[in-house]
Amino acid sequence: MAAVSESPVYRATTTAPVNIAVIKYWGKRDATLNLPTNSSLSVTLSQRSLRTLTTASCSANYPAADELTLNGKSQDIQSSKRTLACLASLRAHRQELENADSSLPKLSTLPLRIVSENNFPTAAGLASSAAGFAALVRAVADLYKLPQSPTELSRIARQGSGSACRSLMGGYVAWRAGELADGSDSLAEEVASQGHWPEMRALILVVSAEKKDVPSTTGMQTTVATSELFATRANAVVPARMTAIETAIQNRDFPTFAEITMRDSNGFHATCLDSWPPIFYMNDVSRAAVRLVHDINNAAGRTVCGYTFDAGPNAVIYYLEKDSEVVAGTFRSILGTELEGWSGPFYDAVKNVGPGVSLDQVDSRAVDVLKTGLSRVILTGVGEGPVSVEDHLVGEKGEILSTQ
Ligand code: ADP
Ligand code: DP6
Numbered sequence: 382m383a384a385v386s387e388s389p390v391y392r393a394t395t396t397a398p399v400n401i402a403v404i405k406y407w408g409k410r411d412a413t414l415n416l417p418t419n420s421s422l423s424v425t426l427s428q429r430s431l432r433t434l435t436t437a438s439c440s441a442n443y444p445a446a447d448e449l450t451l452n453g454k455s456q457d458i459q460s461s462k463r464t465l466a467c468l469a470s471l472r473a474h475r476q477e478l479e480n481a482d483s484s485l486p487k488l489s490t491l492p493l494r495i496v497s498e499n500n501f502p503t504a505a506g507l508a509s510s511a512a513g514f515a516a517l518v519r520a521v522a523d524l525y526k527l528p529q530s531p532t533e534l535s536r537i538a539r540q541g542s543g544s545a546c547r548s549l550m551g552g553y554v555a556w557r558a559g560e561l562a563d564g565s566d567s568l569a570e571e572v573a574s575q576g577h578w579p580e581m582r583a584l585i586l587v588v589s590a591e592k593k594d595v596p597s598t599t600g601m602q603t604t605v606a607t608s609e610l611f612a613t614r615a616n617a618v619v620p621a622r623m624t625a626i627e628t629a630i631q632n633r634d635f636p637t638f639a640e641i642t643m644r645d646s647n648g649f650h651a652t653c654l655d656s657w658p659p660i661f662y663m664n665d666v667s668r669a670a671v672r673l674v675h676d677i678n679n680a681a682g683r684t685v686c687g688y689t690f691d692a693g694p695n696a697v698i699y700y701l702e703k704d705s706e707v708v709a710g711t712f713r714s715i716l717g718t719e720l721e722g723w724s725g726p727f728y729d730a731v732k733n734v735g736p737g738v739s740l741d742q743v744d745s746r747a748v749d750v751l752k753t754g755l756s757r758v759i760l761t762g763v764g765e766g767p768v769s770v771e772d773h774l775v776g777e778k779g780e781i782l783s784t785q
Contacts, residue, residue: 388441390779391488393523397516397767399431399501399508400424400547401583401697403642403689404622405649406556407597408605408615414564415463415540418605419619422555422572422626423547424699426583427764429726431501433512436774437520439491443779447493450781451513452503466540467518468493475525488525495520496774496781501759506594506693507585508548514541515548519767531766535569551575551765553630555623573630575763580702582727584709585759586751588666588694597692600653600660607657614652619645635701639687642699643674646689662692666754669747670696673715676747680738681707702762705730707737709760714740715748722758731760 400423408418447468449456458464475489497516503509518538522529535546535556546568547554552575559567595603604611622641629637653660663671667690674688686700686708700708713723714736723731740748774782 389486390438390440390442390775390777391486391491391524392436392438392773392775392777393520394434394436394770394773395516395519395523395767396428396770397433397435397512397519397548398428398551398764399426399512400544400554401426401508401689401691402544402547403638403699404619404626404645405689405691406543407601407649407652408611409543409601410558411562411564412602414567415543416564416567417543417556417558419615420556420558420623421544421547421619422553422623423544424553424581424583424763425548425551425575425766427727427761428768429764430759430761431507431512433497433499433509433516434770434772434774435495435497435513435516435520437517437524438494438496438773438775438779439488439524440494440779441491443492443494445492447495449495449497449517451497452499453783463514463541464517467514467537468521470537470540471518471521471525471527474522474527474529478525478527493521494775494779494781498774498783505587506691506695507587508544508691510542511544511548514538514545515767517541518545519549523769532568532570536564536567539564539567539569549766552577552763555627571766572627575765578630578633579763581763582700582702582705582709582730583761583763584698584700584712585761586666586670586696586698586712586755587722587757587759588664588696588754589756594662594693595660600656600662600692603658603660604652604656608652608655610655611652614648618648636684639684639699642687642689650690662694663690664694664754665750667694667696669750669754670698672744672747673712673751674698676743677708677711677738680742702730704737706734710734711736711738711740711743712758715743716752716755716758720755720758722760725760727760727762
């Protein structure tokens with residue numbers, strides 16, 4: 382705990398959301414600046430289900446080196462080039478303000494104490510790095526009272542983790558790859574607000590933990606260096622899909638949105654399999670989820686749901702609230718209510734519904750594999766971007782507080 386002292390403690394606290402891409406970022410054209418080979422697009426998920434809470438504070442009372450405490454544990458940020466790069470950019474922006482207005486307190490010269498909590502498992506394939514770096518950048522930007530827009534801040538968050546740049550905004554967010562060597566045009570922007578298409582829901586099937594996957598940073602570098610499919614994906618397939626899915630979002634055209642989402646996930650995992658040595662993120666449980674989504678769509682006679690998989694086996698299944706019965710109701714009947722996660726703010730629409738399609742229309746082997754392979758589900762939906770809050774994780778005297 383920090384000692385009580387006379388010097389002021391400055392604080393700002395924010396929440397930030399997780400995002401799950403429907404057009405995947407996979408591949409870097411510049412690993413140092415963390416610039417992608419292709420544009421990507423994601424849905425920001427509701428912070429009523431998954432969120433990071435981060436307080437950034439600074440004070441002359443603090444030890445000289447910046448500190449980060451994550452979920453109650455002190456992190457070694459001095460060896461995290463990515464965190465240091467984000468903090469250096471934010472400080473430089475604060476310094477510009479201080480240079481222009483000498484009446485401002487010299488916050489850029491003070492050590493930082495950052496305290497963060499994720500309300501979901503960290504490093505478990507649930508995009509904690511995206512929410513975590515977005516929250517860190519937003520909180521320090523608020524502490525420094527920076528005038529930069531979320532799009533301008535996305536340039537900084539990108540250096541922490543590429544996908545984090547998309548968590549600075551709510552709704553439907555594109556990360557434009559950009560072309561410039563310095564990365565100044567590689568930015569995220571909201572393509573549609575949460576309110577434009579608020580009915581989007583996501584059912585996350587969390588696969589029981591297995592051995593650690595190939596980290597995404599390493600995996601994408603192997604793919605760029607060795608996959609022959611990759612160049613076609615980056616240069617031709619993804620640009621066409623970006624245009625098509627943005628149109629589908631503008632038109633609230635779910636069948637097109639879902640088909641592009643599924644095809645892009647499959648295409649991304651195909652480039653992983655085409656890497657040398659091959660990289661496998663999906664497993665038998667993931668493939669059972671794929672089979673069941675196609676079976677449900679066939680049984681419904683229209684596209685009511687679409688899956689996507691990141692660099693791990695968990696399935697994220699998008700659907701519209703009006704199809705809660707046919708999608709979530711069917712999965713709940715298959716999986717049973719004993720499985721953890723059939724609860725929370727998005728459960729009301731699902732609580733009293735049965736299986737929307739007859740279970741004899743879905744593959745029984747896939748049902749068996751899925752039933753035994755999941756640790757929990759998370760029911761959520763599209764949500765808003767970071768929110769400034771007063772639930773500080775650092776007290777008025779600089780002491781670390783906890784909500785856990
Ligand atoms: P995930 O699949 O959850 O994104 P990763 O292994 O890719 O897992 O990223 C986890 C890393 O992200 C953590 O080790 C930490 O460096 C960073 N991270 C996660 N949450 C936070 C947070 N709240 N604040 C700062 N950094 C975070
Ligand atoms: C499969 O953003 O974790 O989730 O920039 O190296 O930190 P780094 O990679 P990261 O990669 C995310 C990959 C993905 C696809 C996506 O979110 O677009």
